[in-house]
Amino acid sequence: MQPFAYTRVASSQEAIRLGAREGARFLGGGTNLVDLMRLDVEAPDELVDLAGGEPDGIERLADGGVRIGAGVRNADLAHDAYIRQAYPVLSQAVLSGASAQVRNLATTAGNLLQRTRCVYFRDAAMPCNKRDPGSGCPAQDGYNRNLAILGTSAHCLASNPSDMSVAMLALDAGLQLSSSAGERTLPLAGFHCLPGNTPERETRLKAGELITHVCLPAPPADAGMLYVKLRDRASFEFALASAAAVVAVADGRIRHVRLALGGVGTVPWRAHHAERELLGHAPGPALFDAAARTELAAAQLRDGTRFKGELARRCIVHALERAVAMSGRGRATP
Ligand SMILES: Cc1cc2nc3c(=O)[nH]c(=O)nc-3n(C[C@H](O)[C@H](O)[C@H](O)COP(=O)(O)OP(=O)(O)OC[C@H]3O[C@@H](n4cnc5c(N)ncnc54)[C@H](O)[C@@H]3O)c2cc1C
Structure with missing residues (x-):
């Protein structure tokens, strides 16, 4: 594991300022990023810990939808009374993932951005176009049992592992993003990028951009x-x-x-x-x-x-x- 600086921020503004620095990465619950640092797959110079500095509430909107803070823990989201009643598919998806301990730490934004479990990606000694562009994709003819069959390319078969993202996609979720350039919204549909020739590019998030909220429209009547x-x-x-x-x-x-x-x-x-x-x-x-x-x-x-x-x-x-x-x-x- 490489040495790195660590700062715990007190606000989204501070997170955005520090997150804009070269080599900085946001830290949610750390259940994915820290794992990957231990494996030498990720080596940020600086971790910007969002705990206490990012929205962590679930707000009911007048139109029946919800605005979920990016820092809401997976367990709190899954067990929220309104989420369970109005969006049971989301609660079920979150509870089907990981373990109670991981869900207590993992955040909403971190879950959406978790990286593939492809064994070649997670082994720094192996070639992998996603981790090291141009190095190759041994998964094409190698161990690929848990990898993708849709949206693959000759450069990458890595499957996206997030259960939460699947449910949110079926609920027409939208993302609220913030950076030093301002705020913007994006639908979750299309947020994750197909690998094509550039498997290292996984989402439409810009460098230093922070996810602040996920919004769900009101659930469709009688669904x-x-x-x-x-x-x-x-x-x-x-x-x-x-x-x-x-x-x-x-x-x-x-x-x-x-x-x-x-x-x-x-x-x-x-x-x-x-x-x-x-x-x-x-x-x-x-x-x-x-x-x-x-x-x-x-x-x-x-x-x-x-x-x-x-x-x-x-x-x-x-x-x-x-x-x-x-x-x-x-x-x-x-
Ligand atoms: C043993 C194990 C089993 C698991 N099983 C499952 C499973 O079955 N299903 C499943 O879906 N998941 C599973 N997971 C994955 C788990 O859900 C993720 O590790 C977790 O959701 C990541 O959230 P986090 O807050 O810890 O993210 P982190 O590790 O903190 O961050 C992940 C990424 O998100 C970025 N990030 C975090 N917050 C923000 C933000 N606000 N804005 C911009 N970028 C941000 C970080 O920089 C990093 O790149 C498992 C994990 C483990 C360890």
Whole structure:
């Protein structure tokens, strides 16, 4: 581990000022960044600890939406009474991730920005285009069982590991960002970048830019929502395939649908193709299956990831079936 400077800030303004310095990195709960520093994958010159200096409340908005401070701990978000009642898919996704101890420390912004668990990325002795651009991607023909099948490139297959991001994508989340250049907002959809030729570029965040809040619009009326996560063991494990479904049915037709996938994409994956196939139609197993197959038609399956096509299909169908069954029945967390 390289030596580094450490400052705990008292305000977002101070964080932005210090975060603009060359080699500085923001520290949320540190459950990802400090891990990567120990592995020599990350080596910041300075850590700007946001604890106490970034928004950490969940504010209900007049329109029924919420504004979540970037510093809200994963556990506090998942157990918040309004989040559980109005956005159960988010609570479920967060609680499906990591462990109680990690969730007590990890922050909302840190979760959205956590980095891939690809074994080649996390091993500083191995080539990796994301960590060391141009060095190669041994995952293409190597160990890739937990990597992506959607959005991959010849330069990178790394899957995005965040469960929270998948649920937030299905809830049409938006990000509030702040830097010395001012404030701006971005939809979460499109915030994470596909690897293409530049896998080292993971998000649209600019250098030194701080996430201050995540905003969720009011939940769609009568929507059923569910997060389904399939993994090698029932807890403390990342998704092999996951799906967040938010579906509202009225008069026998799907009137609103958001479907997002985890574990299978190089970014948290919004299933636009499936959504288009579902919207306006009468829900049922054949429709769900067709929509899942349409979304997965572009999947790039390799020896290690071949099983993921079928796993993701089943995951999508199950999430849609359950979300549709809950539509119009209130939103108690199952
Ligand atoms: C053993 C283990 C198992 C896990 N299992 C899962 C799992 O199943 N599912 C899952 O989703 N996650 C899982 N995780 C990952 C965990 O959710 C993340 O480590 C955590 O959410 C990161 O949050 P943090 O606040 O600790 O981030 P940090 O490590 O502090 O930061 C992560 C990144 O975000 C940046 N950052 C932090 N805050 C801001 C901000 N406000 N503005 C701009 N940049 C910022 C940092 O600079 C850094 O680049 C697991 C982690 C561990 C250790």
